[in-house]
Amino acid sequence: MPKILVVDDEAHIRELVSLYLKDEGFDIVEKSNGADALEYAENHAFDLAILDIMMPQMDGWVLCTKLREFGDMPILMITAKGEAKDRIHGFKLGTDDYLVKPFDPVELVLRVKALLKRYRISTSNIIKLGNVSLDRSSYQVIYENGKTMxxxxxxxxxxxxxxxxxxxxxxxxxxxxxxxxxxxxxxxxxxxxxxxxxxxxxxxxxxxxxxxxxxxxxxxxxxxxx
CATH class of the missing domain: 1.10.10.10 (Winged helix-like DNA-binding domain superfamily/Winged helix DNA-binding domain)
Structure with a gap:
């Protein structure tokens, strides 16, 4: 399953986001500030980033810009700022989607899945390669005739x-x-x-x-x- 980087200086927000996404089978990496998140991104691969704006050491705007230097990945901003000018600024920097606190965790999960689908990143435990399917829940290969390995x-x-x-x-x-x-x-x-x-x-x-x-x-x- 995809690995998601969650960056927010509020521990309870990180825990809430992680709880709901882990329940969906995602791998979660939590960071409490932009500087630590950037250091992680420089040395590890991940599939999607969820960023707060107002953070110590490096805010979400700067982090978003720097993450874009690593390639084309989905970025979702979660923030207390709901003004249109902030959303516009975020989109100009490369943000893909935006959620304003307080938010519905179920909506967050749906937006994450939509972004991953848009970027064609698989969120399924089963993928199909022609006549061969791979089931990650059982680590089995399933052939079209029903046989498994x-x-x-x-x-x-x-x-x-x-x-x-x-x-x-x-x-x-x-x-x-x-x-x-x-x-x-x-x-x-x-x-x-x-x-x-x-x-x-x-x-x-x-x-x-x-x-x-x-x-x-x-x-x-x-x-x-x-």
Whole structure:
């Protein structure tokens, strides 16, 4: 599931947001100020950011601008400021959506899901790769004829990650961090070994999907049949 960065100096707001999003299966990282959030963003990948405006050390406006330097990701602003000029300013800086405190947590969840859908980031536990489906709740591969196969956990997580972002390039470092963790001390060739195993396991399904090597950069998964 997508990882969401929640940045707010009010602990009870972070807890409320995290509670509702965790119930939906999202991975949540909490930060209490913009400076800590930026430091995290410089060293970790995540899929969506939820930002407060009025924060110590670095406000939400500055943080939003700096996060945009890392790429095109959904950004949702939550703030006590409801004036039109503030919303306009936020959109000019690259904010995708806006919620004013106090807000309905259910509405927050729906807006987060809508943003992820707009950015084509998978929020489902099941993804379909041609005639092959991956069920993250059971770590099973399900074939069109109903047969199933259970993959080793790291192989499954690697395939699920690539399959959740079809067509997107992942470097080996990206995959090591997101699948094995930032503290992993092994060699990046681990990724190559797992990719090789996955290609061998699904060789007969190359007309459905294929993991493509981008020489010198990394890997991406391409789907050829819906």
């Amino acid at each position: 259970t993959l080793p956990m790291k192989e499954f997580e690697l395939l699920f990650k690539l399959g959740s972002y079809t067509g997107q390039l992942f470097t080996r470092d990206n995959l090591i961090e997101q699948i094995w963790g930032i503290d992993y001390e092994g060699d990046e060739r681990t990724v190559d070994v797992h990719i090789k195993r996955l290609r061998e396991r699904f060789a007969e399904f190359e007309s459905d999907f294929r993991i493509v090597t981008i020489r010198g950069l990394g890997y991406r998964l391409e789907v050829y049949r819906d």
